[in-house]
Amino acid sequence: MINRRLIRIKIFQSLFTELDNDETLTTQIQKSVKKSILDMEQNLLAVLSFGPELAHFISTDHNPNDYKYKTSDEDTKAFKIFTENSFFKNLADNVTVSNYLSKPKLSWSQEKETLFIIYKEIKKTDEFQELLKSDLTASDFFIFSRFIFKYLIFSSVEFEQLMEEKNIYWYDEKIPILKSIERLCDDYEKQEKIILPNLFKNEKEDLKMVDDLVSSFLDNKSEIEQLLSEYTPDWDNDRMNKIDYTLILMALTEFRFMPLIPVKVSLNEYIEIAKMYSTTKSSKFINGTLDKILHDWKKQNLINKKGRGLVG
Numbered sequence: 001m002i003n004r005r006l007i008r009i010k011i012f013q014s015l016f017t018e019l020d021n022d023e024t025l026t027t028q029i030q031k032s033v034k035k036s037i038l039d040m041e042q043n044l045l046a047v048l049s050f051g052p053e054l055a056h057f058i059s060t061d062h063n064p065n066d067y068k069y070k071t072s073d074e075d076t077k078a079f080k081i082f083t084e085n086s087f088f089k090n091l092a093d094n095v096t097v098s099n100y101l102s103k104p105k106l107s108w109s110q111e112k113e114t115l116f117i118i119y120k121e122i123k124k125t126d127e128f129q130e131l132l133k134s135d136l137t138a139s140d141f142f143i144f145s146r147f148i149f150k151y152l153i154f155s156s157v158e159f160e161q162l163m164e165e166k167n168i169y170w171y172d173e174k175i176p177i178l179k180s181i182e183r184l185c186d187d188y189e190k191q192e193k194i195i196l197p198n199l200f201k202n203e204k205e206d207l208k209m210v211d212d213l214v215s216s217f218l219d220n221k222s223e224i225e226q227l228l229s230e231y232t233p234d235w236d237n238d239r240m241n242k243i244d245y246t247l248i249l250m251a252l253t254e255f256r257f258m259p260l261i262p263v264k265v266s267l268n269e270y271i272e273i274a275k276m277y278s279t280t281k282s283s284k285f286i287n288g289t290l291d292k293i294l295h296d297w298k299k300q301n302l303i304n305k306k307g308r309g310l311v312g
Contacts, residue, residue, distance in 0.1 A: 001044070001180040002037060002200050004209065005269055008250070009172050010036050011213055012273065016246045030214045034207055036169060041199050043167055044177050045097060046106040048184075050152065050159075051085070051145055052092035053101070053108035057115045059083045077132055078123060086138045087145040087188070094194040106166050117158045122148060146185045153178045216257040217250060224252045231293050243278040244286055251290050256302060260309045263294060 010033050018024040064071035064079050082088070091097050108115060122128055127147045134140045152159045153174050163170040180197045187195045200206050217224075228248060247270045254266035267290055274282040297303050 001040065001176050001197055002206055003176065004206075004265075005272065006172060006176055007033075007037065007206060007209055008213070008269055009273060009276075010169070011210060011217075012246060012250060012277075013169075013172075015214070015217060015250065016243065019242065019246055024218060026215050026218050029218070030211050033210050033214065037207070037210070038199075040173055040177070042100070042105045043170075043173055044180055044196075044199075045100040046104065046166075047149065047152070047163075047177055048091060048097055048181065049101055049104060049106075050108060051088040051148065052097070054115055054119065055082045055085055055088045055092075057108070057112060058119060061112065062116075062119070074132060077136070078128075080136060081128070081131055081141075081144065082119075084136070085141045085145060087142045090188075090194050094196070096196055097194070111162060114158050114162050118152070118156055121156060121158070122151065125151065127151075142185075142188065146182075149178065149181050149185075212258060213250070213253065217253045220253060220257055221249065224249050224256065228252060228293070231289060231296075241278060241282060244274065244282050247274055247278070248286055248289060251286075252293065255290075255294060255297065258309075259304055259306045262305065262309050263303060267291070267294070 011029075014029045014033050014036075018029060058079065059082075062079070064075040092101065125147075127144060131140060131144050160170075163174070167173070183197045184195065187193075187197075251266050251270040254261050255263055258266075267287070270290070271283045271287050274286045278286075294303070
């Protein structure tokens with residue numbers, strides 16, 4: 001769920017906002033970034049809880065038995081698709097999800113208008129229409145539930161808008177969260193039980209990277225800025241795109257002061273982040289600037305890598 005690019009992005013966001021603040025506290029940024037990372041578990045649970053909450057909403061607010069007119073077989077079957085969904089029921093019964101539902105960070109029960117709009121959207125999909133023709137087996141419920149989570153993250157404008165409103169980091173987190181849901185679904189398909197994926201591949205190392213990169217950046221910012229100015233005489237930091245400037249400083253920090261990170265990894269990561277957050281020309285500018293500096297620093301023996309940092 002958490003990868004090193006996402007960690008860099010979260011650090012970049014914090015450093016970017018504090019770049020011109022000479023009184024920035026290292027520990028303050030470190031805590032802020034780590035909190036944002038650890039909060040991803042709650043954000044994952046918010047998305048997972050959508051299924052059970054949608055089922056509950058339909059059961060209580062849109063039961064066809066409450067309609068004034070005679071319900072059709074299709075209405076009844078559509079109702080069962082959500083309210084008798086065994087995968088959603090198993091999600092709700094999971095201890096962690098159940099605890100979250102009792103005190104949710106994002107309460108879907110307070111977003112009934114959004115739930116109803118998304119419910120109507122889902123009913124129009126080809127996947128839903130195909131499901132109406134099925135026998136509604138446990139396998140059918142599971143395949144459709146898996147589709148719903150993909151639909152929410154990739155296709156639902158209403159869901160996207162609400163998540164962006166509730167979580168300022170949604171743009172950065174939605175793909176890692178979807179990948180975690182995919183992993184959960186893969187495990188469910190094999191073992192027929194809900195197993196929440198681990199947030200970290202290696203929590204200790206990932207959180208240490210936050211501490212190391214933030215402290216290395218802030219402790220050596222003046223030196224790195226001076227070195228950068230020598231290679232960009234026509235670009236003072238007021239003229240250079242602030243996003244590009246921050247990303248270049250972060251990359252140079254990794255080159256110079258983080259010996260366990262290979263230079264190729266740092267170079268590739270910041271070029272990719274630039275493609276996500278800066279202008280169309282930024283990745284080429286950053287690549288050219290970093291490549292030139294890296295070439296000279298290697299000649300001057302300013303790049304000292306060890307261990308895993310020597311790879312590549």
